[in-house]
Amino acid sequence: MTSSEDSPPGPPPTAGAGHADADADADAGQGDADGAAGQGDAAADAGRAIDAVWRIESARLIAGLARIVRDVGLAEELAQDALVAALEQWPHSGVPRNPGAWLMATAKHRAVDSLRRKDVLRRKIDELGHRLTVEGEGAGTGSELDEALDRMEDDIGDDLLRLVFTACHPVLSTEARVALTLRLLGGLTTKEIARAFLTPESTVAQRIVRAKRTLADAKVPFEVPKGDELAVRLASVLEVLYLIFNEGYAATTGDDWMRPALCAEALRLGRVLAELAPGEPEVHGLVALMEIQASRTGARTGPSGEPVLLLDQDRGHWDHVLIRRGLAALERAERAAAEPATGSEPATGSGGAPDVGPDVGPDEGAGGPPRPPGPYRLQAGIAACHARARTAQETDWVRIAALYAALARVVPSPVVELNRAVALSMAFGPAAGLALVDELVSEPVLKDYHLLPSVRGDLLAKLGRHAEAYAELSRAAGLTRNERERALLLARAEASAAAARGGAVPGGG
Numbered sequence: 001m002t003s004s005e006d007s008p009p010g011p012p013p014t015a016g017a018g019h020a021d022a023d024a025d026a027d028a029g030q031g032d033a034d035g036a037a038g039q040g041d042a043a044a045d046a047g048r049a050i051d052a053v054w055r056i057e058s059a060r061l062i063a064g065l066a067r068i069v070r071d072v073g074l075a076e077e078l079a080q081d082a083l084v085a086a087l088e089q090w091p092h093s094g095v096p097r098n099p100g101a102w103l104m105a106t107a108k109h110r111a112v113d114s115l116r117r118k119d120v121l122r123r124k125i126d127e128l129g130h131r132l133t134v135e136g137e138g139a140g141t142g143s144e145l146d147e148a149l150d151r152m153e154d155d156i157g158d159d160l161l162r163l164v165f166t167a168c169h170p171v172l173s174t175e176a177r178v179a180l181t182l183r184l185l186g187g188l189t190t191k192e193i194a195r196a197f198l199t200p201e202s203t204v205a206q207r208i209v210r211a212k213r214t215l216a217d218a219k220v221p222f223e224v225p226k227g228d229e230l231a232v233r234l235a236s237v238l239e240v241l242y243l244i245f246n247e248g249y250a251a252t253t254g255d256d257w258m259r260p261a262l263c264a265e266a267l268r269l270g271r272v273l274a275e276l277a278p279g280e281p282e283v284h285g286l287v288a289l290m291e292i293q294a295s296r297t298g299a300r301t302g303p304s305g306e307p308v309l310l311l312d313q314d315r316g317h318w319d320h321v322l323i324r325r326g327l328a329a330l331e332r333a334e335r336a337a338a339e340p341a342t343g344s345e346p347a348t349g350s351g352g353a354p355d356v357g358p359d360v361g362p363d364e365g366a367g368g369p370p371r372p373p374g375p376y377r378l379q380a381g382i383a384a385c386h387a388r389a390r391t392a393q394e395t396d397w398v399r400i401a402a403l404y405a406a407l408a409r410v411v412p413s414p415v416v417e418l419n420r421a422v423a424l425s426m427a428f429g430p431a432a433g434l435a436l437v438d439e440l441v442s443e444p445v446l447k448d449y450h451l452l453p454s455v456r457g458d459l460l461a462k463l464g465r466h467a468e469a470y471a472e473l474s475r476a477a478g479l480t481r482n483e484r485e486r487a488l489l490l491a492r493a494e495a496s497a498a499a500a501r502g503g504a505v506p507g508g509g
Contacts, residue, residue: 285377291326
């Protein structure tokens with residue numbers, strides 16, 4: 001049907017009919033244009049709504065479906081089917097009042113169809129019928145099956161937690177866990193993940209496909225682990241979230257110093273996890289750490305995108321809302337640590353409670369001795385020291401050095417030692433830090449780690465050993481894969497070279 005056919009009958013043709021017809025045609029054409037524009041607007045509105053809803057609801061959708069079909073890959077396919085249905089219908093029917101519920105209902109019906117097609121429905125009906133019988137409501141099919149599935153949706157929070165633990169299962173490689181987490185829980189497309197990590201889209205797609213296949217082949221249960229397994233799996237979940245955050249906070253490659261979108265996504269997922277697992281101190285510790293570090297985003301780059309190091313940052317540009325959120329999360333971590341553990345403690349590698357003071361050493365509560373701080377609570381404690389200092393000069397480096405010493409006992413590693421060396425140099429002078437750095441020079445794991453020569457060069461410069469500092473900073477610039485960081489290191493190397501020649505003395509830091 002055309003728009004002219006929609007118009008009411010007009011007068012019979014006259015001498016001026018040509019103009020009249022022309023006007024009518026023009027009006028009709030305008031009507032077509034208006035209609036097309038209106039449809040275009042509706043489609044655009046629907047597209048924006050679908051994109052927003054997908055980012056918010058996709059994880060819940062996949063989690064709920066995964067519990068029904070017990071297959072993460074199939075659950076994602078069903079959720080995508082529901083998304084396609086929305087793309088087809090919403091531009092015409094309008095965005096429903098509760099789009100998340102619409103998507104879930106559509107996907108759930110497709111899940112039932114899928115089960116029916118695979119001849120698994122009978123088993124599911126028997127299983128659900130047994131549940132209904134146990135609940136005194138009798139077994140049934142059809143609408144009763146739908147009602148049973150509806151009631152199962154009440155456990156959506158648990159479903160999300162199950163999805164978190166499934167996507168971060170140790171059976172997957174670290175790269176696969178990161179990609180699958182961003183895909184299933186973050187709602188990011190393969191293209192977005194590839195862009196974020198500067199990885200070919202085909203590589204990310206293969207990782208995700210292989211990850212889902214690995215989970216299926218390994219018959220990884222869609223459940224929250226219990227007992228000792230919980231500790232290992234929770235540590236894996238936290239590791240993945242912090243990896244995502246760190247890649248956004250200090251990009252390993254590319255032209256940008258930071259990728260704030262990755263930080264924001266990791267922080268969002270961390271907040272969700274904290275709501276799902278309120279009794280886990282390390283979860284709150286990680287959230288506190290990310291909140292406080294994210295607060296510096298606006299001060300970490302200069303007008304041209306160049307890095308601005310911590311001591312040189314304008315603290316007036318720190319986000320104090322995020323700092324308050326971070327400090328509050330750290331307090332929640334301490335309160336949770338004072339409560340008796342509901343399951344097994346998260347894996348921290350701790351051999352006992354480090355003596356690090358009130359930030360991460362809560363008073364003993366009625367439930368017995370507090371759980372000792374793990375790596376995220378300790379690092380959040382360090383971040384809190386920086387956040388509480390009004391100026392760089394007011395930073396409590398002695399306390400930070402103590403926290404790093406505690407961290408080194410909990411998760412011993414050359415990288416932690418390198419950070420401790422920096423804290424020692426700030427607390428007790430560059431010679432104290434350099435002594436520890438020199439012990440790390442032969443560490444194989446730090447052979448190509450650009451921050452080792454970077455820190456060593458900085459300490460040498462502070463000690464007036466500028467020629468050596470130039471060599472170390474130049475080597476650091478050659479090792480980094482981030483262009484912004486390379487430029488910064490080369491500038492510092494040049495400053496050391498000038499100082500060695502008797503020119504300007506570098507400011508250091």
